[in-house]
Amino acid sequence: MGRMVDQSKTQTQKDYYYILGVRPDATSREIQQAYEQLYEKFGPHVNISGMDPDIMIKNFREICDAYEVLMDPKARQEYDRNSEKMRQSLGDLRNLWQKNTEKPQQDAGMAAGGIKAAALAVELECEISLKEAMKGCIREIRLSDPMPCEQCNAMKTVNRMQCQNCRGLGYFNVERVTDVDLPAGTYDGMEIRRPGCGRYDIRAKRQGDLILKVKLLPHPILGILGRDITVTVPVTLYEAMLGAEIEVPTATGRVVMKIQPLTHPGRVYRLKGLGLAGADQLVTIDVVFPQKITPEEAAMFKRLKELSQEPNPRESLMRSMPPPPPGGQQQAAEE
Numbered sequence: 001m002g003r004m005v006d007q008s009k010t011q012t013q014k015d016y017y018y019i020l021g022v023r024p025d026a027t028s029r030e031i032q033q034a035y036e037q038l039y040e041k042f043g044p045h046v047n048i049s050g051m052d053p054d055i056m057i058k059n060f061r062e063i064c065d066a067y068e069v070l071m072d073p074k075a076r077q078e079y080d081r082n083s084e085k086m087r088q089s090l091g092d093l094r095n096l097w098q099k100n101t102e103k104p105q106q107d108a109g110m111a112a113g114g115i116k117a118a119a120l121a122v123e124l125e126c127e128i129s130l131k132e133a134m135k136g137c138i139r140e141i142r143l144s145d146p147m148p149c150e151q152c153n154a155m156k157t158v159n160r161m162q163c164q165n166c167r168g169l170g171y172f173n174v175e176r177v178t179d180v181d182l183p184a185g186t187y188d189g190m191e192i193r194r195p196g197c198g199r200y201d202i203r204a205k206r207q208g209d210l211i212l213k214v215k216l217l218p219h220p221i222l223g224i225l226g227r228d229i230t231v232t233v234p235v236t237l238y239e240a241m242l243g244a245e246i247e248v249p250t251a252t253g254r255v256v257m258k259i260q261p262l263t264h265p266g267r268v269y270r271l272k273g274l275g276l277a278g279a280d281q282l283v284t285i286d287v288v289f290p291q292k293i294t295p296e297e298a299a300m301f302k303r304l305k306e307l308s309q310e311p312n313p314r315e316s317l318m319r320s321m322p323p324p325p326p327g328g329q330q331q332a333a334e335e
């Protein structure tokens with residue numbers, strides 16, 4: 001069964017952006033850089049063993065074509081216009097195709113993240129702990145690619161009968177696991193894009209991008225303020241008065257920190273570089289008063305009071321008040 005293909009009808013414009021591996025909104029500098037990298041790898045001076053030199057040259061010719069068109073503003077505009085037209089006609093075809101077929105099975109990845117058909121990219125939310133954000137981590141992402149049935153060539157029928165191999169679906173879902181490396185310093189709301197790691201797109205005949213949206217899970221003790229990590233640490237009255245070395249929890253463990261003598265409640269110490277992406281950890285000091293006092297301690301506090309040269313802290317508060325009546329102070333009732 002010979003298949004005649006009418007070239008004039010199936011001839012479609014090559015995706016120059018895809019060939020150069022750049023986004024459609026790439027600047028001419030990005031295009032230049034992409035071209036230079038490709039030239040290094042596939043230029044006429046390169047020999048890859050086992051590769052047919054004719055195919056190498058043909059492939060490199062495509063790279064050059066893409067580069068020449070995209071670097072010329074006028075040619076690029078024209079190219080973009082044609083692509084738009086093509087996308088529209090493909091879109092119409094696609095709608096038709098969708099109306100005539102049942103929806104493809106949703107896989108777990110799609111259900112969790114949703115898929116943007118137009119952008120070809122899969123967006124998934126990725127929850128990570130604070131520790132993972134600090135140290136970096138690897139996430140196993142499971143996606144399933146629709147692969148065309150080889151028996152029917154995705155046509156769903158063989159000799160006008162339903163294809164037995166794919167039971168008329170035209171393709172199979174093939175699960176694929178991708179490891180995505182989340183670098184140290186990843187923060188909440190960050191988007192990590194892995195070009196070409198998304199789902200296989202039947203229409204475009206290539207992998208789309210995988211986009212991971214990072215969601216930082218709340219930590220039981222530590223808070224997050226932008227990229228700073230925050231924590232409130234209690235110290236005793238004595239530590240606050242005399243200064244101390246105290247242990248402080250951090251996202252990756254604990255550190256010993258010095259507090260100055262006479263550290264007031266609410267004072268904030270900054271631990272450089274212990275936040276996310278090189279930011280800091282902010283340690284707020286809370287002073288905890290003793291819960292009880294022994295007679296011996298009371299006697300010593302009394303002695304301390306006598307030794308103290310602190311001015312009356314209420315002096316400025318009372319200065320603006322009228323003097324007490326001649327009969328003496330009124331005794332305020334206790335709570």
Ligand SMILES: [Zn+2]
Nearest residue numbers: 149152163166
């Ligand atoms: Zn089939």
